[in-house]
Amino acid sequence: MGQKKDLTGSEKSKIVRYLAERCSSLKIAKLLKRDHRTIKRFIQNSQQGRKKRVEKPRRKITAHELRKVKRAAAKMPLATSLAIFQSCNITGVPKSTRCAILRDMAKVRKAERRPPLNKTHKLKHQDWAKKYLKTDFSKVLWTDEMRVSLDGPDGWARGWIGKGQRAPVRLRRQQSGGGVLVWADIIKDELVGPFRVEDGVKLNSQSYCQFLEDTFFKQWYRKKSASFKKNMIFMQDNAPSHASKYSTAWLARKGIKEEKLMTWPPCSPDLNPIENLWSIIKCEIYKEGKQYTSLNSVWEAVAAAARNVDGEQIKTLTESMDGRLLSVLAKKGGYIGR
Numbered sequence: 001m002g003q004k005k006d007l008t009g010s011e012k013s014k015i016v017r018y019l020a021e022r023c024s025s026l027k028i029a030k031l032l033k034r035d036h037r038t039i040k041r042f043i044q045n046s047q048q049g050r051k052k053r054v055e056k057p058r059r060k061i062t063a064h065e066l067r068k069v070k071r072a073a074a075k076m077p078l079a080t081s082l083a084i085f086q087s088c089n090i091t092g093v094p095k096s097t098r099c100a101i102l103r104d105m106a107k108v109r110k111a112e113r114r115p116p117l118n119k120t121h122k123l124k125h126q127d128w129a130k131k132y133l134k135t136d137f138s139k140v141l142w143t144d145e146m147r148v149s150l151d152g153p154d155g156w157a158r159g160w161i162g163k164g165q166r167a168p169v170r171l172r173r174q175q176s177g178g179g180v181l182v183w184a185d186i187i188k189d190e191l192v193g194p195f196r197v198e199d200g201v202k203l204n205s206q207s208y209c210q211f212l213e214d215t216f217f218k219q220w221y222r223k224k225s226a227s228f229k230k231n232m233i234f235m236q237d238n239a240p241s242h243a244s245k246y247s248t249a250w251l252a253r254k255g256i257k258e259e260k261l262m263t264w265p266p267c268s269p270d271l272n273p274i275e276n277l278w279s280i281i282k283c284e285i286y287k288e289g290k291q292y293t294s295l296n297s298v299w300e301a302v303a304a305a306a307r308n309v310d311g312e313q314i315k316t317l318t319e320s321m322d323g324r325l326l327s328v329l330a331k332k333g334g335y336i337g338r
Helices: 009-020 025-032 036-049 063-075 081-087 095-103 119-131 205-219 226-231 245-253 274-285 295-307 311-318 321-330
Strands: 140-149 179-187 190-196 233-235
Touching: 009 025, 009 036, 025 036, 063 081, 063 095, 081 095, 119 321, 140 274, 140 295, 179 205, 179 274, 179 295, 179 311, 190 205, 190 295, 190 311, 205 245, 274 295, 274 311
Parallel strands: 140 233
Antiparallel strands: 140 179, 179 190
16 A cells, blocks of 8 residues: 555545545545555645634724824825824724725825925916906917827726636836827817937937928928917927027027917916817827837827827817916816826
């Protein structure tokens, strides 16, 4: 009767039947011609597997403690459940219970990203809003650049996965695998572009102006009527390549100067409606945690997503400017979070 490593399925069934007939482990070993230790090990493991889970009594939370937790959650935004309960001197509460309690009075949120605004920034925001309060924004050309990477934002790669399924592998590359710089503009209900900045080109004043000449001016602006050019207002942010003396003088030679070139307040991406367009495009190209393997593929995805943006969406963004200016004045130059 040699000792074997594993019992077969039929042998296990026989052991269960013999146990039901009140046979001893020694007798079962003789009947099956198996080592006694193998039979005993199987019986012990089976009995351990059938043990009922003993539930530990949960810590009860009083109404007074609940009020303390609510106050602590309000005072400690973005804190963990453990930190909130520890600040209230409430111990012995498992994580599942802490989270269940907090879900009734709070939500899990990410911190909002916003530019730092000091007193000078806020005053300039208010001055800008007052200056352009009566502007016809259907004649303003809103411009901006966007960088798209191959990997996309890590925080978007989450979603439901069926039981028994493995989560798909997500690539992690240096600098998100590299990316493409894209420039575009919107006016009224029209999207101009997007245009791709040549790979490896750093946008300084000279390369920025050359890029505008090769794309925006040659492919779109030159075809417009004289009356359109006369009334159009060109908007760009205060990036060094945009606000330099070289770029300003170059645009002036193109006829975009003085009142035709919108002054832009510092630290104000929330005031530019094209930022919302970038959000629409990024949501489309990175949906379901999608990643890309080449710069051309991510550029093609951007171009396809831009083609799917209709004129009504663009019009909604450009027509929101009156409300944005009023919000700036109402918040005394503060962040409006569009």
